[in-house]
Amino acid sequence: MRKILFLIIFTVVIVVFAFMAATRDWQAPAITMAQSEYVGAEMVVNVSDNQALDEACYTLDGQADARACTDMGGAYSGELIIDLSSLEDGPHEVCVTASDVNLFAANRSSQCRTYTLDTVPPRGAVESATRYMQRGSSAAVYVTTSEAETNLRVIAGRREFPFISNAAGTRHFAVFAHPHDVEMEDFKPIVEIIDRAGNTRRLPIGTVTKDRSFNQDTLNVPASFIEQKSLEMLNQEGSGKEAFLQMNRDLRAESRAEISAVTSAFEAGPPVWEGPFYRNAGAPKAQFADYRTYLLEGEVIDHQTHYGLDIAGLAQMPIKAANRGTVRYADYIGIYGNCVIIDHGGHVSTLYAHLSQIDVGQGEVVEKQQVIGRSGKSGMAGGDHLHYATYVDDVPVEPTAWFDPAWLQTRINDIYADFAAAE
Numbered sequence: 544m545r546k547i548l549f550l551i552i553f554t555v556v557i558v559v560f561a562f563m564a565a566t567r568d569w570q571a572p573a574i575t576m577a578q579s580e581y582v583g584a585e586m587v588v589n590v591s592d593n594q595a596l597d598e599a600c601y602t603l604d605g606q607a608d609a610r611a612c613t614d615m616g617g618a619y620s621g622e623l624i625i626d627l628s629s630l631e632d633g634p635h636e637v638c639v640t641a642s643d644v645n646l647f648a649a650n651r652s653s654q655c656r657t658y659t660l661d662t663v664p665p666r667g668a669v670e671s672a673t674r675y676m677q678r679g680s681s682a683a684v685y686v687t688t689s690e691a692e693t694n695l696r697v698i699a700g701r702r703e704f705p706f707i708s709n710a711a712g713t714r715h716f717a718v719f720a721h722p723h724d725v726e727m728e729d730f731k732p733i734v735e736i737i738d739r740a741g742n743t744r745r746l747p748i749g750t751v752t753k754d755r756s757f758n759q760d761t762l763n764v765p766a767s768f769i770e771q772k773s774l775e776m777l778n779q780e781g782s783g784k785e786a787f788l789q790m791n792r793d794l795r796a797e798s799r800a801e802i803s804a805v806t807s808a809f810e811a812g813p814p815v816w817e818g819p820f821y822r823n824a825g826a827p828k829a830q831f832a833d834y835r836t837y838l839l840e841g842e843v844i845d846h847q848t849h850y851g852l853d854i855a856g857l858a859q860m861p862i863k864a865a866n867r868g869t870v871r872y873a874d875y876i877g878i879y880g881n882c883v884i885i886d887h888g889g890h891v892s893t894l895y896a897h898l899s900q901i902d903v904g905q906g907e908v909v910e911k912q913q914v915i916g917r918s919g920k921s922g923m924a925g926g927d928h929l930h931y932a933t934y935v936d937d938v939p940v941e942p943t944a945w946f947d948p949a950w951l952q953t954r955i956n957d958i959y960a961d962f963a964a965a966e
């Protein structure tokens with residue numbers, strides 16, 4: 544009897560210990576501190592635990608009286624905000640501890656790192672910029688910065704445009720755009736400079752932009768067009784409004800996303816264009832940013848904006864590169880059909896769509912007016928024509944301005960010359 548009682552007590556004790564061992568958290572919290580050498584006045588440290596966090600604390604330069612803690616309230620993960628604003632710029636040791644919620648004793652972890660505190664915003668100056676531009680068109684800016692390791696971008700009308708920099712990293716050039724769909728009051732281009740510690744400086748560019756209107760156009764969509772193009776672009780039989788919208792909306796959006804990905808993906812070098820951009824011969828059929836209304840048997844079925852210039856000449860006419868550059872894309876792309884994209888440096892590229900034949904390959908360097916293919920009606924094209932577009936990073940811009948030697952010289956090339964001459 545006593546033996547049995549002993550066995551029962553023994554088993555209960557084992558079970559209780561096993562339960563406690565199983566439910567006890569054996570893992571200490573993880574602390575993730577910034578890997579950078581430089582930090583600004585505020586630092587964020589991420590802490591996490593496999594079960595529940597209790598609190599996270601920090602000390603600066605080993606001074607226990609400067610300890611500050613944040614209650615993590617049993618969460619899996621949280622942020623510890625470290626305020627360094629009371630310290631002088633220079634090297635400082637930051638130590639972080641974190642504890643979890645646990646049976647008996649909490650698990651604790653700690654980590655220390657030395658950072659260089661930098662609270663001084665970077666200095667910079669807009670040395671030259673395009674004075675006047677038009678909505679839908681392009682402009683340029685040349686900027687100098689006091690610190691070499693900075694990130695710069697032009698922020699203009701909710702879009703961002705990257706810079707190219709000199710070897711020392713102190714002079715910078717960017718082409719930017721007033722996107723055609725950004726209202727005048729929303730377009731205030733600035734340069735944002737962020738240093739290695741995350742300090743930010745914003746400089747107004749001061750370019751004056753003028754409003755303009757864009758064309759409106761109505762297109763009657765023949766039923767036979769929808770049937771033909773469904774087979775070509777969707778690889779399936781289709782007819783009527785639904786098939787048309789599948790191409791004109793869904794496929795158009797996908798194709799535009801693919802083009803954006805191409806024109807903003809490559810590491811742009813300095814501009815390599817030589818003189819004004821060449822305009823392929825033929826009659827203009829549609830303009831940049833035309834607002835199109837599509838009719839099927841008298842019914843309005845869609846609206847879209849046209850991002851290029853349509854030029855119709857002879858069928859299957861040779862198509863020439865608008866300027867010197869590197870081919871970044873040479874393949875079929877949804878509504879654009881057979882399509883070539885050329886990078887001209889400075890984040891400016893040109894696109895040639897609906898081709899019947901492509902004569903260049905990706906990565907190939909082409910000269911201005913070199914034949915790159917033949918016109919056609921591949922993709923979303925009813926008749927043989929060239930769809931020609933110009934992009935600044937991934938923003939489509941008015942292409943005709945780039946054909947004009949005086950415009951190109953004063954609006955873009957003069958600014959680039961200031962940047963290049965300073966070397």
Ligand SMILES: [Zn+2]
Binds near residue numbers: 853
């Ligand atoms: Zn077009």
